[in-house]
Amino acid sequence: MSADLVIVANRLPVDRVELDDGSAGWRGSPGGLVTAVEPVLRANDGTWVGWPGGTESDLDPFDHEGLHLVPMSMNAQEIQEFYEGFSNATIWPIYHDLVAKPEFHREWWDAYVSVNQRFAEKAAEIAAKGATVWVHDYQLQLVPQVLRELRPDLRIGFYLHIPFPPAELFQQLPWRRQILEGLLGADLVGFQMPGAAANFVRLVRQRVGHKTHRDLIYLPDGRTVRAAAFPISIDAAGFEELAQSEPVGKRATAIRDALGNPTKIFLGIDRLDYTKGIYARLRAFSELINDGHLDVEEAVFVQVAVPSRERVEQYKILRDDIDRLVGRINGDVGRIGRPAISYLHTSYPREEMAALYRAADIMVVTPYRDGMNLVAKEYVACRFHNDGALVLSEFAGAAAELRQAWLVNPYDINGMKSALLEACQADEKEVTRRMKAMRKTISQHDVQAWAESFMTELAGDRFMHGKKVRPVKRS
Numbered sequence: 161m162s163a164d165l166v167i168v169a170n171r172l173p174v175d176r177v178e179l180d181d182g183s184a185g186w187r188g189s190p191g192g193l194v195t196a197v198e199p200v201l202r203a204n205d206g207t208w209v210g211w212p213g214g215t216e217s218d219l220d221p222f223d224h225e226g227l228h229l230v231p232m233s234m235n236a237q238e239i240q241e242f243y244e245g246f247s248n249a250t251i252w253p254i255y256h257d258l259v260a261k262p263e264f265h266r267e268w269w270d271a272y273v274s275v276n277q278r279f280a281e282k283a284a285e286i287a288a289k290g291a292t293v294w295v296h297d298y299q300l301q302l303v304p305q306v307l308r309e310l311r312p313d314l315r316i317g318f319y320l321h322i323p324f325p326p327a328e329l330f331q332q333l334p335w336r337r338q339i340l341e342g343l344l345g346a347d348l349v350g351f352q353m354p355g356a357a358a359n360f361v362r363l364v365r366q367r368v369g370h371k372t373h374r375d376l377i378y379l380p381d382g383r384t385v386r387a388a389a390f391p392i393s394i395d396a397a398g399f400e401e402l403a404q405s406e407p408v409g410k411r412a413t414a415i416r417d418a419l420g421n422p423t424k425i426f427l428g429i430d431r432l433d434y435t436k437g438i439y440a441r442l443r444a445f446s447e448l449i450n451d452g453h454l455d456v457e458e459a460v461f462v463q464v465a466v467p468s469r470e471r472v473e474q475y476k477i478l479r480d481d482i483d484r485l486v487g488r489i490n491g492d493v494g495r496i497g498r499p500a501i502s503y504l505h506t507s508y509p510r511e512e513m514a515a516l517y518r519a520a521d522i523m524v525v526t527p528y529r530d531g532m533n534l535v536a537k538e539y540v541a542c543r544f545h546n547d548g549a550l551v552l553s554e555f556a557g558a559a560a561e562l563r564q565a566w567l568v569n570p571y572d573i574n575g576m577k578s579a580l581l582e583a584c585q586a587d588e589k590e591v592t593r594r595m596k597a598m599r600k601t602i603s604q605h606d607v608q609a610w611a612e613s614f615m616t617e618l619a620g621d622r623f624m625h626g627k628k629v630r631p632v633k634r635s
C-alpha cells in the first residue's frame with residue numbers, strides 16, 4: 161500500500177461496535193474532527209490512519225463506504241495511559257484554560273511517546289515518495305518530528321482542533337519542550353485562531369530558543385516552519401440539503417409534536433464534556449422558569465449529551481452532576497407531560513441532528529473554551545428559512561465569525577439568562593437579519609475552503625531560510 165495523501169488522527173472516522181445481532185460493525189465516530197476531515201479524505205482518495213476504539217489488535221486495512229482506512233490497535237494500558245490519561249486528563253484541561261485540574265504522571269507521558277512513535281512509523285510505512293501527510297490534533301503532537309526523522313522526503317502538515325493555550329498555562333507541562341519540538345517536525349502548523357498560532361510561536365521562541373519572525377520559525381536544519389490560523393468549518397451546503405430534505409422536515413415536525421408543540425424549543429447538542437458549559441446553561445434556563453419569565457407549557461430545553469470519555473474521572477463526575485441537575489429541575493418546575501428539560505444521553509446520526517436543528521427555535525452553545533464549535537455552524541447551515549436564534553459563548557472559536565449571534569460569557573449566569581430571553585423574545589425581523597448574515601459567512605467559509613487553504617499553503621514552495629540560527633535555550 162502506498163498513498164499520496166495520508167491523514168493521521170487518533171481516531172478513525174468509524175468506531176468498531178457490536179451490532180444488535182452480536183456481529184461486529186462500524187459506526188461514525190463522535191466529534192468535530194471527523195466531521196471536518198472526512199470530506200477531505202473522500203475528495204483526495206487518501207488513506208486514514210487511526211484507532212478504531214476498543215482493544216482489538218488484528219484488524220487489517222480496509223475500505224469503508226469508499227474510505228481507505230488503516231486501523232491502529234491500542235492495548236488496555238495504552239488506552240488508559242495515552243488516551244484517557246495524557247491526552248484527556250493532562251493536555252485537554254491545560255489546553256482548555258484549566259477548566260478542570262490537569263494531572264501529571266510520568267507513565268502517561270511514556271505511553272504518549274510510544275503511541276506517537278507507532279502512529280508515525282505506520283504513516284512512514286504507507287506514504288508514497290514525496291507524499292503529503294496531514295497529522296491531526298493534540299493526541300499526536302510528537303508525530304511530525306518522528307515522521308520527519310523517518311521520512312525527510314514528506315510534506316508534513318499538522319492541525320490542532322482544540323485551543324492552544326497561552327505560555328502561562330502551557331509552561332506547567334513538564335514535557336513542554338518535547339511537545340513544541342514534536343510539532344516543529346511539520347512544515348505547516350495550523351490552529352483554529354490567530355491567537356493560538358501566536359501563543360505557539362512565542363513559546364517556541366521562549367522555550368526552544370528558535371529565531372522567529374511573525375508566523376515563521378527558522379530552524380537550525382534550514383527549514384522554515386509556518387504557524388498560522390485556519391478556522392475550521394463544516395460542509396454547509398451538504399447540511400442545508402439534508403435539512404431541506406422531506407424526511408428531515410417530517411422528522412422535525414414529529415419532534416415538535418412529541419414535545420407537545422411548545423412555542424419555543426431551546427436546543428443544546430454537545431459531547432458530554434466539562435468544557436461545554438452544559439450545567440451553567442441548564443441552570444440559566446431553569447432560573448428563567450423559576451423567575452416566571454418562561455413557562456414550561458410554552459418552552460422546553462432539549463439537551464443532547466453525546467457520551468464521551470466515560471472512564472475519565474472528571475467526565476464521570478460531570479455525568480452525575482448533570483443527571484442530578486436535570487432531575488432536580490424537572491422535579492421542581494416540570495408538570496405532567498411537560499418536563500422543563502428533555503435530556504438525551506446518546507449520539508445521533510446526521511439526519512436526526514439536522515431534524516433537531518430544524519425543530520429548534522433557539523440553539524444554545526455555551527462552552528467555557530472551545531477551539532471552534534461546529535455544532536453552532538451546523539445549526540446556522542440548517543436554518544434555510546433564515547429563522548432561528550443562536551446563543552453563543554464568546555469563548556468558542558466560532559464567535560469570531562458568527563458575530564451576529566447573541567454572544568454570552570458562560571461564567572455570567574445572569575448575562576446568559578438575559579441573552580436567552582432576548583433571543584427568545586426577539587422579533588422576526590431581528591432574528592432574520594442576524595441569521596442571514598451568519599449564513600452568508602458559513603456559506604463562504606465552508607470545510608472545503610478550509611481544507612483547500614491549508615493544503616494549498618502546505619503544498620506551496622518551501623525555501624530553506626539560509627539564516628545562521630541555532631537553539632539557545634535548554635529548558
Ligand code: F6P
Nearest residue numbers: 171190191192193297321468469
Ligand atoms: O476535536 C477534539 C476531539 O478531541 C477530537 O480529537 C476527537 O476526535 C473528538 O474530539 C472526540 O473525542 P474522542 O476521540 O476523545 O471521543
